[in-house]
């Protein structure tokens with residue numbers, strides 16, 4: 073797996089994403105700076121990490137989406153490369169139009185930094201093929217603007233991959249940390265090669281950190297890539 077971790081000014085989860093991709097999963101991983109460009113075939117996976125790109129000025133992701141590197145990311149996405157947007161990366165992907173919807177301020181206007189439970193709504197994607205359908209997993213969140221909203225809800229219903237839930241997998245208002253419509257935590261594009269999610273799978277990829285639930289997302293991609301011809 074040839075993996076790129078894109079670094080914007082203000083990224084702060086780039087080292088975590090790099091560590092997990094390179095040392096936990098063993099991917100052939102390199103950083104790509106926001107001013108750089110690359111060929112659409114250079115990587116199998118591009119990670120847009122969490123953080124506060126360009127200080128979250130205007131709106132999170134609104135400036136990063138105009139970074140030179142984003143031309144390469146968009147081309148690679150069109151070419152079928154896997155693109156994973158984590159938290160601020162998800163915000164950038166919506167701003168760039170690679171994923172539908174927007175991330176608004178959290179409903180209670182507070183920054184939320186804690187673990188959440190998520191229900192895997194689809195395991196027929198390259199990012200989730202090693203999870204069970206309906207599996208409940210635990211991941212960390214750390215964001216002020218994770219309140220997912222989309223005007224045309226019907227267009228997104230079958231693109232929802234993760235939803236906030238309680239530990240029994242029930243989708244409740246109490247389990248929703250930010251006011252996201254339908255408790256949506258992560259969505260995928262039509263071609264199923266671009267995924268964005270607010271929780272941080274890279275923060276729960278090793279036993280020492282208390283959970284390995286996020287590791288399966290990266291393992292799913294490796295598994296899928298190796299068996300591209302086999303349907304998950």
Ligand SMILES: NC(=O)CC[C@H](N)C(=O)O
Nearest residue numbers: 122123159160215216217
């Ligand atoms: N962890 C992150 O990526 C932070 C996301 C974002 N900038 C926010 O606070 O909404």
